[in-house]
Amino acid sequence: MKRPAAIFILTTVIALVLGWGIGSFFTQTTVSKVIASIPASPIVLDAKYNKEKHSITYSILNPGGTPLTIVDESFVFTPGKNSKEKAYIVSHVPIHAVLPPGVVTKVELKLKTGTEKLQIGDAVLATFTYIHPLSTDLYTVAHPFKMGIGGKNEAPQKTESKGGK
Amino acid sequence: MQRVLWWIAFGIFVAVIVLGIFLFSLIVASHPEATAFVIGFLGFWLFANRLIFGYGGIANTAKALLDGEIPNKEEIAQKVAKSPEAAKLQKLEELSVAALLSMWLSSLEPFKYAYYLGFFLTFLISILFELNIISSLVFGPVAEAVTFGAAIPTLLVWGLELLASYYVGQALVKAVKEVEAESSEAGSQNGQQNQ
Numbered sequence A: 001m002k003r004p005a006a007i008f009i010l011t012t013v014i015a016l017v018l019g020w021g022i023g024s025f026f027t028q029t030t031v032s033k034v035i036a037s038i039p040a041s042p043i044v045l046d047a048k049y050n051k052e053k054h055s056i057t058y059s060i061l062n063p064g065g066t067p068l069t070i071v072d073e074s075f076v077f078t079p080g081k082n083s084k085e086k087a088y089i090v091s092h093v094p095i096h097a098v099l100p101p102g103v104v105t106k107v108e109l110k111l112k113t114g115t116e117k118l119q120i121g122d123a124v125l126a127t128f129t130y131i132h133p134l135s136t137d138l139y140t141v142a143h144p145f146k147m148g149i150g151g152k153n154e155a156p157q158k159t160e161s162k163g164g165k
Numbered sequence B: 001m002q003r004v005l006w007w008i009a010f011g012i013f014v015a016v017i018v019l020g021i022f023l024f025s026l027i028v029a030s031h032p033e034a035t036a037f038v039i040g041f042l043g044f045w046l047f048a049n050r051l052i053f054g055y056g057g058i059a060n061t062a063k064a065l066l067d068g069e070i071p072n073k074e075e076i077a078q079k080v081a082k083s084p085e086a087a088k089l090q091k092l093e094e095l096s097v098a099a100l101l102s103m104w105l106s107s108l109e110p111f112k113y114a115y116y117l118g119f120f121l122t123f124l125i126s127i128l129f130e131l132n133i134i135s136s137l138v139f140g141p142v143a144e145a146v147t148f149g150a151a152i153p154t155l156l157v158w159g160l161e162l163l164a165s166y167y168v169g170q171a172l173v174k175a176v177k178e179v180e181a182e183s184s185e186a187g188s189q190n191g192q193q194n195q
Helices: A003-036 A154-164 B002-030 B032-066 B073-080 B084-089 B097-107 B109-130 B139-194
Strands: A043-050 A055-061 A068-078 A088-099 A104-110 A123-131 A139-146
Touching: A003 B032, A003 B139, A043 A139, A055 A123, A068 A104, A088 A104, A104 A123, B002 B032, B032 B073, B032 B097, B032 B109, B032 B139, B073 B084, B073 B097, B097 B109, B097 B139, B109 B139
Parallel strands: none
Antiparallel strands: A043 A055, A055 A104, A068 A088, A068 A123, A123 A139
């Protein structure tokens, strides 16, 4: 009687695979529910200056599971060597930008109207204030942007070294 | 007195049902996938029950027949016919056990077809959700859980069907051999008588 044994083995193998599938399905749903309830801090992936609109567009990733809402933005403008503009600070511009979970969202930051276009070497330090649904606290993320310089890591390193001296 | 007792019993009954619905809705609200899994499993088992026990019975009887036991013909005839009277009118008891078993096997065919159709539709819906052809965060996992629950009785039906058709095939081969041996014996006896 070879055939019944073969049927038994075949059914057992399929049952094991099915059980594996069921187990991983339930693990996946519970884990994704847990992850969906954890708010994360947004990550600014990219910043681009738009000359026509005189604004900077930030691509912000929300790596967590809950939606985050940017409620306000501030920025500090520091002129470089080429610029004739003076340094200025614009703070607490109210906006309402929702960052859905797991998605890159573009947020526009309009520079002060009437000021000159950004020149190479100008720096804009933007601070976004955001909230998440689990608490009423305010959180911030600051992103330094230097016109015409690709390496984003340069700016924070410089500020650190200044602080050290 | 009796009326009072009746009302008390009725009140307890209603309270139990209300509490049950409350608990059930709590479970559904917090674990929709687990509930869908259980409902898929129980619901499909309901339809698979006839197939599971039918194929199981066929496989058992055919195995017993192969081992040399003589199963009760009337019981098998009742599975095939609508009623004992119908079985008598159809003269099922004149048939061999193997023939009755093959009739029983083919009588389960429409049920098997309907069952596999139901499973296929459920499977199709969950595949549509899985491949994001239709997308819903609420119904996607629920449809998938129903399919997983339904897959368990389906696997049982499938395995038992393979087993039952194998044993019935063996029993039929054995029965045909016996019939041939009998007819050849009868033929040789006839020949001897002719001589």
